[in-house]
Structures are given as C-alpha cells and as structure tokens.
Amino acid sequence: MGKVLKKKLNYVWRVGATGFSFASFGVGGVAIGTLLGPILKLKKLDKQERVAVTQTVIKQSFYHFVEMMVKLGIMTYDVEGIDKLKESQQELVIANHPTLIDVVLIIGLMERANCVVKQALWKNIFTAGPVTNANYILNQGSEQFMNDCVARLHEDNAASLVIFPEGTRTIKEKKINDFQRGAANIALRANVPIRPVVITCNPSTLSKNEKWYHIPDRPFHISIRVLDPIYVQDVVPQLEVTPKNVRLLNQYLYQFFNQELSK
Secondary structure, eight states, X not given: OOHXXXXXXXXXXXXXXXXXXXXXXXXXXXXXXXXXXXXHHHTTOOHHHHHHHHHHHHHHXXXXXXXXXXXXXXXXXXXXXXXXXXXXXXXXEEEOOOSTTHHHHHHHHSSSEEEEXXXXXXXXXXXXXXXXXXXXXXXXXXXXXXXXXXXXXXXXXXXXXXXXXXXXXOBTTXXXXXXXXXXXXXXXXXXXXXXXXXXXXXXXXSOBTOOTTOOOSSOEEEEEEEOOOBOHHHHOSSOOOOHHHHHHHHHHHHHHHHHHHTO
C-alpha cells in the first residue's frame, strides 16, 4: 500500500473516530443527566452526597473518554506535575484554553474539583444534567457569581475550583487570549493559592471557531504543565478588593502565562 493511500486511510479513520468520540460524549452526558440523578434520589442520599457521587462519575467518565481517544489514535498527552493536580485542594486552578477538551483532561486527572461553567452548557441537552447534578457554578459574571465561587472555596475540606481566565477557547492565530478579570477577582476575594496549569496543543485543533471534523493531518498531542502555586499576597501586598488590585493581579497572571507559553 502506498504512503499516500495509507495516509488518506488514516485520516478517514481519525475523522470517523473523532465523530464517534464526540457522539459517545453526548450520549454519556445525557445518561448522567437523566439516569444518575433519579438513581441517587432513590438511594435517599442528601445533596452533598449526591454532588460528591456525581462529580466522581464525571471525573471517571472524563478520564476514560480521554483514554478512549488515545487508544483510537486521535490524540496523545503528557502531564508534568500530575501529583500537584491530583492533590490540589482549596486552590483556584487556572489554565489557558487552547482546545475543546482542556476541561475534560483537567477534571479527569483531579481527585476532586469544582468547575465554573458557562451559561451555554447549562442549556445544552448533553451537558445540562451533569453540570446541574454536580453543582458546578454558573458563570454569570455577576457579583453573586463571585460570592458563590468564594463561598465554595471557603467550605470545609473544599475541592479546588477550576476556571479558564480567557473565558473561551484560544483563537487559533493567537498564543493566548486576553484574560477576563473574573479569576483575579475571585482569587483576591478568596485569598487562596492560585495553581497555574499551562496547556499546549500541537498541532492546533478544536480551538476557537474550529469544528470537530477540522482535524489535523496527524494525531494531536496535548502537553500539560502543573506549576507551583502563586500566592496573591506576593503579587498584591494590600489584600484589598479594588479595581486597581484586580487589574494588577490579572495583568500578572496574563503575563505569567504568556511567558510560560513562550518557553
């Protein structure tokens, strides 16, 4: 078989495998949303127990979804500092967002995690059930949203909170989008460690405005680096929630990620 034909067949296989993966993800989301909730209610678990079970199911589902994509030959990945991510607790985990499956990878690798979810996912038939049952936080960009995030981080034995400061996936032509100030605002109010997670994807795929079937000519590789925590007081000495301090912290975080992505 010629190299050109083999390459074409491999491409066709990966398009089909990618479609199968996303269909499986959708079916899994509906199943978690429609079946898991009623089952947990029948077991007469309280809300906290139901949330914990749902988050565990989502974590395991996400992990196995990624492993399925690896076995299908769609992607590969590596993680530097995985123990820092697994052991993360009561931290604000912030990551850049180069591809659609960043959150799937991160949540799948963490032992426990809360997550900030954009409004579109609360209305999506495939994701509405899971994000509701897992008690993830709706990103409304409001004062109440900030307070909800801070309260969640201050709970006893709180799981870390995952947030993407770019607010959306990185535009393909850019290294990183500008950071919205929500993450900096939450970090300043909560005064918890900020755990940076730097993600690269090569070749680029599933970035902003790219459809699932716009796949590269070879399997893509995602590299994740979990770095040491950033402490708010080291960046903003006066722990006062003011527009100036939020802006300073946000600029610092953006420049930090920009420099790390240049290495």
